[in-house]
Amino acid sequence: MSTPTAPVTMIPARHDTACPFAPPPAYTEAASTGPVSRAELPDGSPCWLVTGYQEVRTVLSDRRFSADARRPAFPFLTEGRRELVAANPSFLRLDDPEHARLRRMVTGDFLVKRVEEMRPGIQQIVDEALDRMIARGGPAGPADLVADFALPVPSLVICLLLGVPYEDREEFQANSRLLLTTEADDRDVARAQEELLDYLGRLAERKRTEPGEDILSRLATREDLTLREIASTGVLLLVAGHETTANMIGLSTALLLRHPEQVARLADPAAVPGAVEELLRLLTIVHTGVPRLAVEDVELGGTLIRAGDGVMAMLSTANRDDGLFGTEGHLGVDEVDLDREARRHVSFGFGVHQCLGQPLARAELQIALATLFRRLPGLRLAVPEEELEFRTEALIYGLGSLPVRW
Amino acid sequence: MSAMHVNVERDRCCSSGQCVMTVPEIFEQDDQDGLVRVLLSAVPAPRFADVRLAAELCPGGAITVTEDDGAGTAA
Numbered sequence: 001m002s003t004p005t006a007p008v009t010m011i012p013a014r015h016d017t018a019c020p021f022a023p024p025p026a027y028t029e030a031a032s033t034g035p036v037s038r039a040e041l042p043d044g045s046p047c048w049l050v051t052g053y054q055e056v057r058t059v060l061s062d063r064r065f066s067a068d069a070r071r072p073a074f075p076f077l078t079e080g081r082r083e084l085v086a087a088n089p090s091f092l093r094l095d096d097p098e099h100a101r102l103r104r105m106v107t108g109d110f111l112v113k114r115v116e117e118m119r120p121g122i123q124q125i126v127d128e129a130l131d132r133m134i135a136r137g138g139p140a141g142p143a144d145l146v147a148d149f150a151l152p153v154p155s156l157v158i159c160l161l162l163g164v165p166y167e168d169r170e171e172f173q174a175n176s177r178l179l180l181t182t183e184a185d186d187r188d189v190a191r192a193q194e195e196l197l198d199y200l201g202r203l204a205e206r207k208r209t210e211p212g213e214d215i216l217s218r219l220a221t222r223e224d225l226t227l228r229e230i231a232s233t234g235v236l237l238l239v240a241g242h243e244t245t246a247n248m249i250g251l252s253t254a255l256l257l258r259h260p261e262q263v264a265r266l267a268d269p270a271a272v273p274g275a276v277e278e279l280l281r282l283l284t285i286v287h288t289g290v291p292r293l294a295v296e297d298v299e300l301g302g303t304l305i306r307a308g309d310g311v312m313a314m315l316s317t318a319n320r321d322d323g324l325f326g327t328e329g330h331l332g333v334d335e336v337d338l339d340r341e342a343r344r345h346v347s348f349g350f351g352v353h354q355c356l357g358q359p360l361a362r363a364e365l366q367i368a369l370a371t372l373f374r375r376l377p378g379l380r381l382a383v384p385e386e387e388l389e390f391r392t393e394a395l396i397y398g399l400g401s402l403p404v405r406w
Numbered sequence: 407m408s409a410m411h412v413n414v415e416r417d418r419c420c421s422s423g424q425c426v427m428t429v430p431e432i433f434e435q436d437d438q439d440g441l442v443r444v445l446l447s448a449v450p451a452p453r454f455a456d457v458r459l460a461a462e463l464c465p466g467g468a469i470t471v472t473e474d475d476g477a478g479t480a481a
């Protein structure tokens with residue numbers, strides 16, 4: 001129950017530098033007062049912070065909460081993004097039936113069996129990235145694991161799938177980061193979005209006449225899509241497809257280097273998928289919450305949410321909900337246990353917008369982490385942990401760089 | 407003997423693949439439309455727990471599990 005004395009959480013909240021792997025303490029404190037509490041967005045407008053597991057699942061799967069960011073009161077962490085998203089919504093921020101129409105054009109590419117077929121190719125990309133990192137760093141390092149491994153692996157994979165030349169990465173990696181930071185100037189974000197849309201639009205136009213065996217070519221040769229729809233789907237897949245997995249690889253590596261006793265579990269192929277679920281749960285890289293707008297009055301966790309209220313579904317606290325993951329009485333305690341039954345986590349969201357790329361993200365993480373620790377058993381940090389740069393301002397949490405030796 | 411049956415509402419499926427990853431013997435994704443298909447609607451006992459979990463994890467609420475404890479209904 002939310003009472004008048006309950007705290008109002010200012011979002012986005014700051015991380016605790018003492019425990020950089022945990023969500024900001026303000027969110028766990030809010031969670032300890034109840035599953036739904038009050039929060040304030042950067043522009044001063046109120047919004048609900050939904051922190052309980054069941055309540056988060058309800059917000060993300062109940063049609064009374066809309067993901068359509070063109071609705072006037074839709075909650076935004078940076079006001080400058082409102083117009084941008086409204087002008088070019090990808091299906092991430094649309095409701096059904098518009099959302100389903102566009103999502104279904106690409107679901108075939110991310111089916112579990114398609115991703116299973118990609119495993120040998122992903123393994124090769126992982127091995128080659130490691131070969132290059134080892135060649136550059138010498139027999140013992142150092143190297144930046146983010147720039148040399150965590151970022152190239154998912155970038156190469158999504159480029160191949162989409163049909164985007166990897167040589168153009170400087171342009172789209174920098175622009176992707178700008179789209180995902182809360183601290184950039186609104187004009188820079190607008191320019192980054194325009195450049196990405198233009199880039200993918202031009203690429204799609206070329207593929208109309210010279211199609212290849214890739215997603216963009218397939219979308220480009222459909223008659224029921226506008227060039228703008230193709231471009232915004234392309235930007236969504238490109239950005240969501242590399243920044244997320246890259247951040248998970250970097251953060252997981254840094255966390256595992258703190259827990260050498262756990263790393264041994266990755267040597268057992270049967271334990272790897274479960275280990276990745278636990279890392280996804282614990283690190284919940286979508287730290288800032290998933291926004292929705294109530295379109296009808298809803299009673300949620302003992303609180304009445306009115307039509308027109310903004311809501312933030314906090315995946316990180318849901319993933320620590322008391323008792324659900326064998327964590328009774330340990331709300332907010334961040335013990336990593338690679339053998340934990342963690343499959344109920346909501347790190348990929350829930351409802352019709354649940355991550356389309358999840359089979360791919362899982363395969364990439366399983367292959368990248370198992371291969372990294374197998375090939376470099378002596379992997380360790382090259383700087384004291386206090387010096388690691390955590391990207392606390394990013395919408396997707398991660399490390400700016402990760403200096404390592406081996 | 408207790409029995410378990412599983413049903414899917416295909417129009418609620420959003421192709422997350424969670425069910426296929428959880429119990430590949432029971433669920434698959436159709437090549438043509440990417441939506442769920444049930445391979446085996448009468449679930450064998452060793453898969454009961456996994457199928458319950460798959461229903462719980464389905465983001466679209468597309469999976470229904472019916473269990474009877476075998477107390478009265480004839481199979």
Ligand code: HEM
Binds near residue numbers: 093
């Ligand atoms: C570990 C990595 C990843 C995490 C934690 C993650 C997380 C998420 C979350 C939480 C959502 C739901 C957002 C919402 O409901 O508003 C989402 C949606 C999405 N993700 Fe991922 N993601 C990851 C990797 C990927 C990859 C590799 C792709 C590949 C293309 C991808 C593509 C998408 C797309 C297209 C959507 C929008 C789905 C829709 O709106 O229907 N993601 N992701």
Ligand code: SF4
Binds near residue numbers: 414463469
């Ligand atoms: S878990 Fe549900 S939504 Fe996902 S593929 Fe299976 S039936 Fe479809």
